[in-house]
Amino acid sequence: RRDDALRRAHEPAVTRDGTTVLVGANVGSVDDAVAAVGADLAGLVRTEFGFLDRHDAPDVAEQEAAYRAIAEAMGGQRITLRTLDVGGDKPLDYLPMPAEANPFLGVRGLRLALARPQLLADQLEAIVRVAHDHPVDVMFPMVTTVDELTAARRALDDAVETVGRGRPELRVGIMVEVPAAALKAASFAPSVDFLSIGTNDLTQYALAAERGNEDLAALADPLDPGVLALIAATVEGAGDDVLVAVCGEVAADEQAVALLLGLGVRELSVAPAAVGVVKQAVREVDMDEARELATTALTCPDAPAVRRLVEQRSSRHP
Numbered sequence: 001r002r003d004d005a006l007r008r009a010h011e012p013a014v015t016r017d018g019t020t021v022l023v024g025a026n027v028g029s030v031d032d033a034v035a036a037v038g039a040d041l042a043g044l045v046r047t048e049f050g051f052l053d054r055h056d057a058p059d060v061a062e063q064e065a066a067y068r069a070i071a072e073a074m075g076g077q078r079i080t081l082r083t084l085d086v087g088g089d090k091p092l093d094y095l096p097m098p099a100e101a102n103p104f105l106g107v108r109g110l111r112l113a114l115a116r117p118q119l120l121a122d123q124l125e126a127i128v129r130v131a132h133d134h135p136v137d138v139m140f141p142m143v144t145t146v147d148e149l150t151a152a153r154r155a156l157d158d159a160v161e162t163v164g165r166g167r168p169e170l171r172v173g174i175m176v177e178v179p180a181a182a183l184k185a186a187s188f189a190p191s192v193d194f195l196s197i198g199t200n201d202l203t204q205y206a207l208a209a210e211r212g213n214e215d216l217a218a219l220a221d222p223l224d225p226g227v228l229a230l231i232a233a234t235v236e237g238a239g240d241d242v243l244v245a246v247c248g249e250v251a252a253d254e255q256a257v258a259l260l261l262g263l264g265v266r267e268l269s270v271a272p273a274a275v276g277v278v279k280q281a282v283r284e285v286d287m288d289e290a291r292e293l294a295t296t297a298l299t300c301p302d303a304p305a306v307r308r309l310v311e312q313r314s315s316r317h318p
């Protein structure tokens with residue numbers, strides 16, 4: 001099965017009944033992009049890697065070169081550049097922040113970018129410059145309110161003006177990581193081209209279980225029906241015109257693929273090494289069965305029950 005997955009990595013991922021699902025790679029570097037064999041896109045570029053382990057922020061030219069290199073390594077595929085997602089748990093030396101009692105609930109993601117307008121302006125300028133030559137999406141992390149998105153979009157318009165070459169084709173999306181944002185997806189939908197669910201953070205916030213805390217690993221399962229209900233709410237709110245993706249780790253969980261597609265997710269972005277295997281998992285999905293599976297999963301009491309349900313299904317279809 002793994003050999004098959006590798007052999008067919010470059011083919012599109014189409015379910016048994018003909019639904020095409022884009023399978024992208026999550027990348028943080030050119031090496032990751034090179035490793036993303038067969039990826040339909042880079043569904044999440046974690047730009048913060050260019051900001052870590054330094055004494056100052058990279059300037060516009062440095063950022064532009066870094067994003068261009070990733071775009072080139074992706075061989076013309078679309079890249080989704082997520083704006084800086086630091087703060088709280090990921091502090092930067094050159095961005096002194098007041099200590100926070102609960103960093104995961106603090107000034108992080110887009111909150112931090114909006115509090116440091118020059119940082120965001122520089123990054124968006126670099127992104128716009130690259131977007132004139134490569135297919136690029138821009139994605140804002142940790143969005144909670146429509147006002148934040150409006151402010152971020154305004155900063156993007158300003159960057160287009162600064163570059164002064166007209167507006168490149170540039171799709172705009174947000175990460176859905178805050179439970180309230182999932183429930184308010186319909187309010188965001190008119191202002192975005194896509195929504196990408198960050199199940200790593202969404203799970204931690206929905207279940208009040210810190211990601212990375214080993215004592216809570218079993219509890220912090222993205223297949224908890226409460227998290228699945230938030231994914232379903234996001235799809236519902238997105239409507240027909242806004243694509244919903246998942247770029248959290250659960251997208252690479254072979255047990256989860258049918259469930260996510262059944263909930264209405266149409267794009268998955270995973271670690272580079274998982275692209276082929278996830279495409280293969282998509283090819284085994286029948287959408288009617290997947291929808292039924294999702295409907296039943298939403299009625300399960302907890303994640304272990306959801307996992308038993310999925311296992312029963314896959315033993316019926318070896």
Ligand code: PEP
Pocket residue numbers: 044046085177197198199200201202247248249
């Ligand atoms: C997520 O939260 O699911 C996500 C993809 O973003 P990160 O893991 O970088 O926080």
Ligand code: MG
Pocket residue numbers: 177198200201
């Ligand atoms: Mg996140």
